[in-house]
Each structure stands twice: as structure tokens, then as C-alpha cells.
Amino acid sequence: MARxxxxxxPYGVLSQFTDRGSPTARATLSNHIAVKxxxxxxRLDRDSEGLLLLCDDGRLQARIADPRFKLPKTYLVQVEGDPQEEALERLRKGVLLNDGMTRPAEVAMIDDPGLWPRDPPIRxxxxxxxxWLQISIREGRNRQVRRMTAAVGLPTLRLVRWAIGDWTVAGIAPGEYREIAV
Structure with a gap:
């Protein structure tokens, strides 16, 4: 059985256990997870928050991370500006980025989700x-959601990955984790 x-x-934590290549120590997974x-x-960028899955099974790891399996990743995204339906529709159809066209996203405007405070706070x-938008994508390009919202004139202020497939961060405090058997 896989773990x-x-x-x-949390914001500012690297999605790896060690920090190589930085002259100053940055927070890593090892500051929060003592599971070997x-x-x-x-991955989840240093300036993004929310659900990061870790496992001890290579096949499961590939199934979660590989875009070929099209596992939906759902984000709660605080954007600057007033989203108009035209911009949301562009996201739903796919956006042309410098590395090509994205797959269509599922997008909805949502009320403030009442998340934990971010440290440091957004500007x-x-x-x-x-x-706030809820955006689900089925691919994983570098900084994709941020680049997509910027491309339609809605710069991202805060990005929280809420779910990957059926797994969610609901009920887990920042810096904390829950272990399950799969």
C-alpha cells in the first residue's frame, strides 16, 4: 500500500527537501515534513500556497504529476481587476502563451473563500x-495559472492550489499535513 x-x-516554502543553489537558507519541505x-x-512554486502531494510510490507519483493522465488541479486565485465575462471565456477556451496554446480551463468567479491569512499579505x-476565481486545469506548465490570468489582463495576487483530483487541502492548516494510505 502506497503512502x-x-x-x-505555505507561501515561501520550496517544493523540495533541500535548498541547493541559494546563498541564503530558504524554507523547504524538510522544515515541515519529517517523513522519510x-x-x-x-511542484508548487515558492510564491504559491496550498496542496502539494508527496508519495513513496513512483507509479502513483507519475500518475499524479504527468499531464498525460489529465488529473484536474483546482486553484483558488485572487486576481487584480474586475473580471469580465470575455476574459473568463478566453480562459475557458484556452490562452495563447509564449510556449503555445493552453488547454481549456474550467473557470468560475467565486466569493472570497475566507482562507487563512498569508504571510506576507498580498499588496x-x-x-x-x-x-477570486476558481480555476481548474489539466496540464502543468511552469507558472501556468499566473501566466494565463496575466494574458487576459487579470494579474494574480494570490494563488492557492485547493485540490488535485479528489484530494483536497480542506481542513489542513498551512505547514501541516495529513497522511493517507492509497
Whole structure:
């Protein structure tokens, strides 16, 4: 039976156990997870938060991370600006990025999800509104969601991966994890 860890990665933590290549020590998974023999199934950028899956089974790791399996990844995204239906529809049809066209995304405007506070907080500008979107994608390009929202004129202020497939970060505090058997 494989071990699977659902980790709520805080802002500023690297999605790896060691930090090579930086003259200053940055927070890594080893600051939060003391379980041996598990490895991240995919990545989550340092400036993103939320669900990161770790497992001890190579096949499961590949099934989670490999875009060929089209496992949906759902994000709660705070964007700067006032999303118009035209911009949302562009995201739903796919957006042309510098590395090609994205697959269509599932996109909906949502109310403020009432997440934990972020440290440091996002920048707030009184003259520019911000809104929350729920975006699900089935591929995993580098910084894809941020690049997609920017391409339609809605820069991302905060990005929280809420779910991968049926696994969710709901009920797991930032920096904490839950281990399950699969």
C-alpha cells in the first residue's frame, strides 16, 4: 500500500527537501515534513500556497504529476481587476502563451473563500478591485495559472492550489499535513 501525504504548503516554502543553489537558507519541505522516503508528486512554486502531494510510490507519483493522465488541479486565485465575462471565456477556451496554446480551463468567479491569512499579505491597492476565481486545469506548465490570468489582463495576487483530483487541502492548516494510505 502506497503512502500519500497531503501537505498545505505555505507561501515561501520550496517544493523540495533541500535548498541547493541559494546563498541564503530558504524554507523547504524538510522544515515541515519529517517523513522519510516520500517525494513531491509535481511542484508548487515558492510564491504559491496550498496542496502539494508527496508519495513513496513512483507509479502513483507519475500518475499524479504527468499531464498525460489529465488529473484536474483546482486553484483558488485572487486576481487584480474586475473580471469580465470575455476574459473568463478566453480562459475557458484556452490562452495563447509564449510556449503555445493552453488547454481549456474550467473557470468560475467565486466569493472570497475566507482562507487563512498569508504571510506576507498580498499588496492591496484601494483604487483597483480584486476578485477570486476558481480555476481548474489539466496540464502543468511552469507558472501556468499566473501566466494565463496575466494574458487576459487579470494579474494574480494570490494563488492557492485547493485540490488535485479528489484530494483536497480542506481542513489542513498551512505547514501541516495529513497522511493517507492509497
Amino acid at each position: 500519500l501525504i497531503l501537505f498545505n504548503k 522516503g516520500v517525494y513531491p508528486a509535481g 492591496v491597492r484601494k483604487s483597483i478591485p480584486d476578485h
